[in-house]
Amino acid sequence: MTMPDTRPIIVRGSDTRALKDYATEHVELAWISPFRKYAPAVLVLCVAALLAVAVLLPLWAMPECAPTLTAKLLLVLVYAALAALGGYLFITANALEQAHQRDVESTRELSGISERLDITLRSIGDGVISTDVDGKVTLMNDVAIDMTGWPADRAHATKASEVFHIINEKTHTLQPDPSRYVLSSGRRIREETQALLISRDGTEHPIAYNAAPILDSEGWLMGAVIVFHDVTELREVQRQREELIGELSQTNERLKEEIGKREAGRRAALSLMQDAQLAQAELRESEERLRVLFEGIDDALFVLDGAGTILDSNQAACTSLGYTRKELLGMTLREIEQADGASGPERLYQARDGRIIPVHVHVSNIRYRNQPAVLTVARDIAELRQIEDELRSSNEQLRESNAALEEYARVASHDLQEPLRKIESFVQVLIEDYADRFDPKGRNYLDIMVDAARRMRRLIRDVLAFSRAGTAEQPLAPVDLDSVAKIAIDNLSERIQEKAAKVIVSPLPTVIADETQMIQLFQNLIGNGLKFNKHAEPTIRVTTKDEHQYWRIAVADNGIGMRSTESHLLFAPFKRLHTQQEYEGTGIGLAICRRIVARHGGQIGLESELGKGSTFWFTLPKRTDTRIEADEPTPGPAGRKKGRPS
């Protein structure tokens, strides 16, 4: 029995089973086990023995041919042996014949398989090294030869550990030859193990290997096979894969971050949404409030789109125009508005019944149901107009009656003056021409007449001045109050010298005013301070204070002063606090002052303390226009009494 090849057949993986089957089927006769070897012989012997017994037993029974027992037994044995031999030879020859036949076939087949295996071994990408039980190399394929650098003939019968020289990749320490483990343990190395294969010329190849024992069909250890492959490319692929994984993980990180952000965004959006919901609730509430307002307001409200179409309107709009809300919606405001009645914000609306309603509109841009829209608030100003008209006409009447009154005052005083002047003149004539005919008593009477006439004339003159103080005698123009004060002081110089008074004027502004009236104003106030002054050193100070929109000018004296309860009386015409004997005058001076100040749009007042002097102050607006104020005096601190002589 011979193997078709002395070299062990090495196959990998699933081929092993097929090989074993083949071996079991075809090669079992070549490796006859001791049991099988002798079993036919025993069988033949037994048969032979049985035959011998069967032949000899009858002989044995015949007494005529009874040999000795020993001879008989020997004879039986000889026969049996011969029979057994013959049987065995027969069987064996048969079997051998058959075996030979099979051998021839199997050899043919095996050489084919071997060839195919060889081709397979050579052509597979893995290196294959097989060893015998001693660990000596029995076979290497081309890949293994290339990678190890050992030529096949040199490697043959060399220890596998020499040829398959591997070190640990990381530690660079020698790694034991896997065949040794396989041979000593009889187990395979299932896991692919990584290592650096050091070739004969010192080149390093990163490899992965595993190893398995070679067993014969009986399960006997025949050797080991090491299968390995270069993992450089794999490594590269792995590196790339790792890189890719790295990149992927980076991307992943980024994605995670992104997702985190999105999550945060989502959460924010969620909270926004919640806020929005809250806001919406609030909005709804405020909308309701607005709606209540919208409906409750007395002004007509229209919400218009860009084309002027009414999108919404309130109850007031319906009520005043006489349309239902349904009718109004869809109409344009142009249908309601009188085109020719527009003047600025004032328009004329026409109600359904043709009634014309004057309105004051306020237009603003709003958003309505998320669209740009226009809100028009129209206030019915019919009543206002009526009131305005009434006011205007009553103002007109007032102005007319004022003018009439003033004209009356002027004419009256003029006409009053004439007879008075004559009385004066003729009393004078009497005194001049007939003085010698009067006794002292008569002359005294004449003096009284002259005095009375003079006072009367003064009264009349003051009434005239007062009536003029309210009228626009001259247009308003810039007036330097410094020079005004100077002129007033000049006009009063005689009285100032008489009283040895001091008038101290701090710088005054320039105002838009009637110069003559300003002179009169200063003259009256300074004169007042002089008149009601019994101080040893009468002093009058004129000062200015800037009060944003006004100049406040004060004339302070150190005169007799007054009780504050009396001060309100002062600005009424012909009001006097003192007798003619104490202080002469008509009591018109301050009334004139008040009229002048009122005409200039200011106010006048007084701070005083009995015995400590008075401070008269007045304000003048800082104006730039020279428009003349209405005749109507503005109320001063003295109250809203009309400053008219009664």
Next chain:
Amino acid sequence: MTRINVEPIHILLVEDDEADILLAQRAFERANIWNKIDVVRNGQEALDFLDNQNAYADKAKYPKPGVILLDLNLPGIDGREVLNRVSSDPELKSIPVVIVSTSDYERDIEHGRAHGVEHYIIKPIQVDNIMETCSAIRGFRIILGNVV
């Protein structure tokens, strides 16, 4: 006494108020001015006098005055009309006018100015204002009385 009195200057006083006429005459007297004073009492009379018409047709008796003292407030045709006439008539234009005014003098002055009037007296006419005015009028030859 020797006086050269080539053409005695007459004074025309246009005044409706008797008391004022009286006072004016007294003032002239007391000022010792003795020029003849013709008195007319309204605007119409004043115009008649100046035109020598109606009651004043006699030119010898009523010659053109050398000075007119004119009250602007007159009944009927008032002083302003008279002034307009005087200032627009080439024959009368040269006669100096003195406006005699009252308490309402401001308006009168305004009106007078517009017509080239330079002289104003505020009533009552008295010695001092008469003298002041007369001496201010150019070419007014004063006839003084009682000068020996």
